[in-house]
Amino acid sequence: MAQVLVRAERDAVKRRALLARTIFLLPGLSYITIFMLIPLGFIFFYTFLTRGTYGGVEYIFTLENYTRALDSLYIQILIESILIAASATLLALLIGFPAAYAITKLSSNWQNIFLLLIVLPFWTNFLIRTYAWIVLLNTQGFLNKGLINIGVIDQPLELLYKPGAVILGLLYAYLPLMILPIYSALVRIDPAMREAAINLGASPAQAFRQVTLPLALPGVLVGSIFVFVPSVGNFIVPELLGGGKTVMVGNLIRDQFLKARDWPFGSVLAICMVVMLLLLFFIQARVNKSVLGEKNG
Amino acid sequence: MRMVRKATVGSVAALLLIGLSACGGAGSGSSALDPNADLSQQKLTVSIWAAYYPEDIAAKFEEKFGTKVTITNHATNEEVMAKLTAGGDSGIDVAFVSGQFAQALAAQGLLENLDKSLIPNSSNLIKEAEQLSYDPGAKYSLPYAWGTTGICYRSDLMKGDEPTSWNDLLTPKAKYKGKVTMLATERWLMLPAQKALGYSANTQDEAEMAKVKDLLIKAKANLLAYDDTTFYERLVSGEAVMVESWDGWCNYGTAKNKNIKFVVPSEGSDLWADTMVVLKTSKNKEAAHAFLNYIYDADVHSWVVDNILYKVPNTAAMAKSLPALVGDFPNMGISPNELLQQEGLVDLGKASSLYTRIATEVTAK
Numbered sequence: 001m002a003q004v005l006v007r008a009e010r011d012a013v014k015r016r017a018l019l020a021r022t023i024f025l026l027p028g029l030s031y032i033t034i035f036m037l038i039p040l041g042f043i044f045f046y047t048f049l050t051r052g053t054y055g056g057v058e059y060i061f062t063l064e065n066y067t068r069a070l071d072s073l074y075i076q077i078l079i080e081s082i083l084i085a086a087s088a089t090l091l092a093l094l095i096g097f098p099a100a101y102a103i104t105k106l107s108s109n110w111q112n113i114f115l116l117l118i119v120l121p122f123w124t125n126f127l128i129r130t131y132a133w134i135v136l137l138n139t140q141g142f143l144n145k146g147l148i149n150i151g152v153i154d155q156p157l158e159l160l161y162k163p164g165a166v167i168l169g170l171l172y173a174y175l176p177l178m179i180l181p182i183y184s185a186l187v188r189i190d191p192a193m194r195e196a197a198i199n200l201g202a203s204p205a206q207a208f209r210q211v212t213l214p215l216a217l218p219g220v221l222v223g224s225i226f227v228f229v230p231s232v233g234n235f236i237v238p239e240l241l242g243g244g245k246t247v248m249v250g251n252l253i254r255d256q257f258l259k260a261r262d263w264p265f266g267s268v269l270a271i272c273m274v275v276m277l278l279l280l281f282f283i284q285a286r287v288n289k290s291v292l293g294e295k296n297g
Numbered sequence: 298m299r300m301v302r303k304a305t306v307g308s309v310a311a312l313l314l315i316g317l318s319a320c321g322g323a324g325s326g327s328s329a330l331d332p333n334a335d336l337s338q339q340k341l342t343v344s345i346w347a348a349y350y351p352e353d354i355a356a357k358f359e360e361k362f363g364t365k366v367t368i369t370n371h372a373t374n375e376e377v378m379a380k381l382t383a384g385g386d387s388g389i390d391v392a393f394v395s396g397q398f399a400q401a402l403a404a405q406g407l408l409e410n411l412d413k414s415l416i417p418n419s420s421n422l423i424k425e426a427e428q429l430s431y432d433p434g435a436k437y438s439l440p441y442a443w444g445t446t447g448i449c450y451r452s453d454l455m456k457g458d459e460p461t462s463w464n465d466l467l468t469p470k471a472k473y474k475g476k477v478t479m480l481a482t483e484r485w486l487m488l489p490a491q492k493a494l495g496y497s498a499n500t501q502d503e504a505e506m507a508k509v510k511d512l513l514i515k516a517k518a519n520l521l522a523y524d525d526t527t528f529y530e531r532l533v534s535g536e537a538v539m540v541e542s543w544d545g546w547c548n549y550g551t552a553k554n555k556n557i558k559f560v561v562p563s564e565g566s567d568l569w570a571d572t573m574v575v576l577k578t579s580k581n582k583e584a585a586h587a588f589l590n591y592i593y594d595a596d597v598h599s600w601v602v603d604n605i606l607y608k609v610p611n612t613a614a615m616a617k618s619l620p621a622l623v624g625d626f627p628n629m630g631i632s633p634n635e636l637l638q639q640e641g642l643v644d645l646g647k648a649s650s651l652y653t654r655i656a657t658e659v660t661a662k
């Protein structure tokens with residue numbers, strides 16, 4: 001009898017927990033369903049339809065949109081986008097990791113100040129910040145005028161409107177998204193772990209390589225994804241800093257919807273992007289798991 | 298028995314079809330608008346480009362006719378097209394779109410034929426502008442502003458080399474390389490090469506467009522950038538010496554530096570028009586016509602000339618504003634006849650895919 005009561009009580013507690021969980025998850029889940037999953041479903045459906053002459057779609061089913069995406073023109077644009085986004089990510093990592101590491105070495109007051117400074121640029125509109133680079137770097141801009149005035153160069157450098165300028169713009173825009181996750185991974189590392197390594201005879205370099213670095217890896221992966229994903233789909237930076245002379249997948253998708261009035265093909269390109277990014281998340285999850293698994297084992 | 302039934306079904310279907318087409322016929326004609334309708338009982342929603350109209354226009358119109366006016370802004374033709382072609386009633390009564398887009402809307406049967414008796418001010422419409430290629434006879438659209446595309450350049454930085462041909466832009470002299478921009482929007486991205494090669498700006502011929510592509514790829518090597526929005530600023534700063542430009546936009550440069558001049562290249566150019574249309578789905582058609590009529594009032598329409606520095610196909614408005622402006626902005630003086638010698642842009646229909654593909658190939662090279 002008592003056992004039955006206990007079980008009933010336990011079930012009631014479980015039910016309440018489940019109810020609470022459902023209630024807490026409901027807003028988030030419905031948001032994702034209504035504003036992401038359902039529209040994504042529409043986009044997927046559109047990939048099988050035929051382009052309407054004046055925009056929209058005609059309900060004639062076809063797979064042609066997918067075969068068109070395999071054209072070398074589009075593959076080449078995809079590869080170039082990946083290269084540009086990967087370069088921005090790598091540079092962000094090279095700058096972001098030491099920065100995050102240095103911040104963890106500061107007193108907690110200074111840490112807060114530096115973290116604030118890192119997110120500060122987000123308070124200004126992205127478009128304006130990107131335009132600022134044009135003002136700085138153009139042939140009549142501050143940098144060139146300054147360098148000419150102090151006699152370093154006599155002809156203005158052509159810095160803008162090349163893939164390099166696009167990489168710079170993306171790096172600038174998304175660097176904070178690299179620093180923050182790495183920082184949060186680094187601060188969580190118990191200093192005792194490093195001390196233990198040193199006590200057991202590791203040099204500081206060895207302790208860094210064998211203790212700090214592996215434990216920071218999840219932060220590095222998250223930061224890399226945070227920088228890579230918005231970079232590869234960005235179309236404002238290539239347009240402004242690339243002078244419209246560099247085309248990335250984001251521009252391509254935008255043009256299909258807004259210029260060519262070719263919604264089905266634009267949808268195919270969008271779905272390809274989603275699949276590619278899902279793959280990336282999958283790889284990240286796997287790597288993450290193997291790293292953490294090693295630590296536990 | 299089956300035969301009979303089939304015949305019955307057939308004749309019923311035929312009757313239905315006749316009935317439907319009769320209804321359609323009645324609907325597409327001048328669907329009896331009431332000249333004495335109480336405009337204060339109607340509400341208008343107008344979609345127009347931002348900053349392309351007097352800010353107080355809604356308030357002024359309401360004051361005069363009692364009609365509540367809501368203005369919504371669109372950034373591009375494509376944006377408002379998406380709303381208007383999505384099916385059903387978009388809630389928009391009057392839309393401002395470029396001519397070739399009005400043509401596309403009309404082809405889908407979405408536009409109301411205008412009843413000119415309700416737009417008495419349309420007598421101000423410049424006669425030559427009644428026969429624009431996207432809507433000969435101005436049946437379903439009334440042009441708001443019009444102009445052409447050419448080369449905007451710094452006469453002081455190009456002394457002795459003033460451009461006269463599209464080739465000056467496409468294959469500039471060595472000292473101007475890297476100081477040239479072209480427009481990024483497809484139709485105007487193609488235009489210089491199309492005209493330089495002697496083709497139509499509306500060509501759908503794939504062989505011609507292949508040559509256009511080759512020329513544009515060669516031209517890209519000499520470009521500073523493709524730029525739709527800040528090209529005149531680049532002339533002011535001296536970052537660029539010549540840019541492909543719409544006539545009105547070149548004036549924004551001229552306003553800051555008198556050495557910035559505009560030329561229509563000798564090979565000819567396009568004739569573009571932004572136009573006003575009334576949607577067939579509108580339930581406030583009388584007020585919509587009154588709005589078009591209000592715009593065509595010389596005092597209202599001249600605002601566009603004075604503030605946007607665009608030409609308007611309105612005799613009275615031009616007569617009112619032009620004398621004070623033409624000295625500072627010579628391209629405002631391009632006559633309607635000169636404009637009409639340029640080629641009107643028309644909708645490309647299915648060939649717009651071809652244009653997008655070539656634009657992608659050129660910009661991605």
